[in-house]
Amino acid sequence: MARRRATTLPLQRLLSVGLGGIALGAAGTLAAVEFLLLDDDARPDQTADSIDSVAPVHEAVRFGAPSLQNVKVREGYVLSYDRRLRNPSWVAEYITKASLEKSPDVNRVKASFKGDPSTPPPFRVTPSEYQNSGYDRGHLAPARDMSASQVAVNESFLMTNISPQVGKFNRGYWSRVEGFVRHLANQYDGVYVISGPLFLPTKDKKGDGYRVSYPILGTPLNGVAVPTHFFKVVLVATKSSTSDKAKYLTAGFVLPNEAIADKTPLRSFLMPLDMIERYAGLLFFEKMDKAALLPLCDNTTCELKAHEFQRVKAISA
Template sequence: MSKSTIAVIAAVSAGAGAAATAAMYSLRSSDKKIESITTTTTTKTNTLATAASKLPVPASQVFNGTAAATTTNASPVAAATTTTTTSPIAVATLGALVDPSGLFEYGFPGPVSDIAARQALISSFDRRLRNPQWVVEHITPESLAKRDGDRKNSAFREDDAVPDKFRARLKDYARSGYDRGHQVPAADCKWSQTAMDDTFYLTNMCPQVGEGFNRDYWAHFEDFCRRLTQKYPSVRIVTGPLYLPRRDPADDKWYVRYEVIGNPPNVAVPTHFYKVIFAEEEGAGGGASGKVALGAFVLPNAPIPNEKPLTDFEVPVEAVERASGLEFATKLPTQRRKRLCADTPCSLIIKEYADRQKAFAKGGSSPPRNTSR
């Protein structure tokens, strides 16, 4: 494979049409130069290692480096957990003149990520934007075949594991014009009613455009992810929002602009969403040496025509990392990686939303998506 070249291209507004918006991302074949978006961020993320947990980001932080854990009511398999661990902050010796670290006697400012580990998913919640930063799920042929959960028995709910003043609320979505968009789909978690319920926490939600996206193209994309289990015995997926810049034609400058909903307005409406997919071959999990088909996709939060090829939204993993400030595959050696869309066809099977509603009705279940419209 030749070296990938990542280029910044203009992000056009949703008002200019879904086709134009969707066309902002493209990926050529693995033998050609890769062209995609890169978002430069100035925010520095402080990654703190945890001793008692494998969770990559602590949920709260204290200056002295001690660890504490708070467990809330969650599933019997994996409780929603808040873990606190920090590394000591090095303070330069400046004599008796100043001691900035004295502030931490009153508390550590953060940033804080609220981590929830539940049956169906693990999520990291962004208190400032009231959206998840990422949500991780794992699907297998066995998990998708089991039918012990039904979404008609689930209800959207606020996550009381998040402090009240930082929490997204059901009323924030009311009459907003946006769906409460699952990041981990309920349809991936029918193997347990508890797992199904886990997907309805607002910490697994973002405001999504309904018609043409959440109820259509995005739903087809989720179906594509499930169909990967027909070839791969284990599929792990990270999903989350992005807030990408676009060029303003008035002054030719780049701006990050997004709507905020709620009363008071506090829940950010993402401009885009990403999925990073790890399709594991036999023996790939648990640090083994098996191959992993890796794919990353970025879709605009806007109506997308069903005929738009999914490969138009494929991007290098590095592009998602630059845009999100996250890292996804630092421990996956290059020799174990394959490009997902070179290893299997990346194409959607389009089923109209009305047809899916009828299919669910025949099975005695409610339609696949509840909305806040």
């Protein structure tokens, strides 16, 4: 298949149009690094070397990409893939009320889990690796968020968007949190959301230190790491009646990868963004003035609706 023509732009110029504020390390790196900016009508080829280390501009990362390793751009989301853990490092979305409207041409039944052909074979996860594992194939960018097109829905089922999740967590509390984010998209003009796995330490029972321990699916050489926790970070914009200048509200949640009691308050999982950044090794919304970000849960009701619980319970039954 012939490749479409692409234009290479210096990173400094690309920063000015979208991927702003990304820290790249030592002085002079900016001058040496270039991003591949695809033509507006070009879709990236799904080949092993096509988009692993480059990222076209995408609304989901308008305020900065959390990291730059193995970035993959999809129609409805952007992600970074961790080849060692064989999990996404982070998945970024921008969803709006309009984008959540279901297109009559979209049919989720037509979508199925597939290995990501843009990932080199040694690090590529296949759906069969989850069989009889006791874990669900958990979406980081939910298929429900990809209502605009069949392509977007299909891409949400690529295994680079999937992490092992405990079944009652995936189909229960986590699904309700996803519904809460969609509620924000309807309440505000839109919501920027970043989700990802965490591998958090616990107190070492044999000593005074801490240790990180987690299961893997498959063999040690090709294992898929099972996260201990998952995070979800959201950012919304709002305008007051006395000013045209937007205010930005944000919140971060960290949830254990386990069954969570239905009535557990969502606020109990709140965690400051800078703490999540340290645990995850990522930077969120780096282009923003962090001091100007206001707590979302001081300005809106951060709780899971009872009707959402009933809907999820019915689906899981």
